[in-house]
Amino acid sequence: MLLLLQEEFYGKQLILADRELVEQGCALGISSVGMPSVVLPITPYRPAMDVVRLTMVTLTQWLSLCVPEHVEECGAALFVMRSATTHSDLMLRAHEQGVQTSIIHNASILTAVGCCGLQLYSFGETVSIVMWTDTWRPHSYYDKIAANRQRGLHTLCLLDIKVKEKSVENLIKGRDIYEPPRFMTAAEAASQLIEILELRRADGIPASELAYSDDSPCIGLARVGMETQCIKCSSLKEMSTSDLGSPLHSLVIPGKLHPMEIEMLRLFATNSTWFDAVCKNGC
Numbered sequence: 001m002l003l004l005l006q007e008e009f010y011g012k013q014l015i016l017a018d019r020e021l022v023e024q025g026c027a028l029g030i031s032s033v034g035m036p037s038v039v040l041p042i043t044p045y046r047p048a049m050d051v052v053r054l055t056m057v058t059l060t061q062w063l064s065l066c067v068p069e070h071v072e073e074c075g076a077a078l079f080v081m082r083s084a085t086t087h088s089d090l091m092l093r094a095h096e097q098g099v100q101t102s103i104i105h106n107a108s109i110l111t112a113v114g115c116c117g118l119q120l121y122s123f124g125e126t127v128s129i130v131m132w133t134d135t136w137r138p139h140s141y142y143d144k145i146a147a148n149r150q151r152g153l154h155t156l157c158l159l160d161i162k163v164k165e166k167s168v169e170n171l172i173k174g175r176d177i178y179e180p181p182r183f184m185t186a187a188e189a190a191s192q193l194i195e196i197l198e199l200r201r202a203d204g205i206p207a208s209e210l211a212y213s214d215d216s217p218c219i220g221l222a223r224v225g226m227e228t229q230c231i232k233c234s235s236l237k238e239m240s241t242s243d244l245g246s247p248l249h250s251l252v253i254p255g256k257l258h259p260m261e262i263e264m265l266r267l268f269a270t271n272s273t274w275f276d277a278v279c280k281n282g283c
Contacts, residue, residue, distance in 0.1 A: 109224060109250055113156050116219045116231050116252060117264020124153030124255070129189045130160045131182065139196045145253050146211035152256030159184035159249050183247035186220030186232075190239035190251065212236065212253060217278055219252040219268065220244050233268040233275065 127141035222244035269275035
């Protein structure tokens with residue numbers, strides 16, 4: 001439906017471009033200077049988006065907060081998550097081809113996370129929590145959360161997405177068969193963080209040296225910026241069984257809380273008695 005509406009709005013045929021096409025096919029698009037404009041809208045899976053405008057080549061990543069005048073000005077616009085390596089690569093390739101670029105800043109979860117009441121300048125390094133498999137269970141992000149907590153800083157956890165990905169078997173056999181889309185939930189992320197705690201305890205690390213506990217507060221955010229936006233503050237243990245609804249989700253592990261932040265988080269706390277006790281004892 002969205003695609004049809006955009007085709008009607010721009011008066012042009014739109015082609016859905018997945019990550020594979022953007023990453024592997026961008027060189028052809030960028031080198032096609034002088035060819036008719038082609039708009040390739042890519043459905044965004046994170047709200048952290050910027051707009052990169054190419055004056056002589058057109059690839060478009062659709063975001064609900066679009067700037068249509070730039071499409072008219074350039075023939076089209078390239079909407080990308082500027083913070084990702086893929087988008088830096090696109091810009092570098094464009095410059096190599098002599099294509100001028102400019103960035104039009106757009107909405108980002110890196111700033112929108114402030115809707116939960118935490119002050120942005122109190123956030124430390126952002127981490128990504130990936131979906132575990134039977135043979136791959138990385139947890140290096142724990143150390144980054146620990147480093148942030150030691151400095152009293154909050155941690156924004158970006159949760160994994162799996163879109164148009166192939167199974168190991170299909171990769172080996174070279175088959176273009178893709179797995180169904182999957183989006184990590186705040187509950188899944190909290191569960192993995194708790195499992196990491198269990199591993200650390202099994203290694204003999206005392207509770208006083210752990211970055212957090214099962215009862216530590218966390219904030220789950222879902223569909224930030226939408227009418228159905230959901231924000232929930234609870235313990236990690238409770239979050240691990242919570243249902244925040246449809247994607248996309250993010251998770252925040254707070255550090256030292258300012259009194260104003262405490263007042264704001266209380267608005268989203270599932271249990272105000274628990275929350276006040278945790279804050280009194282120190283998060």
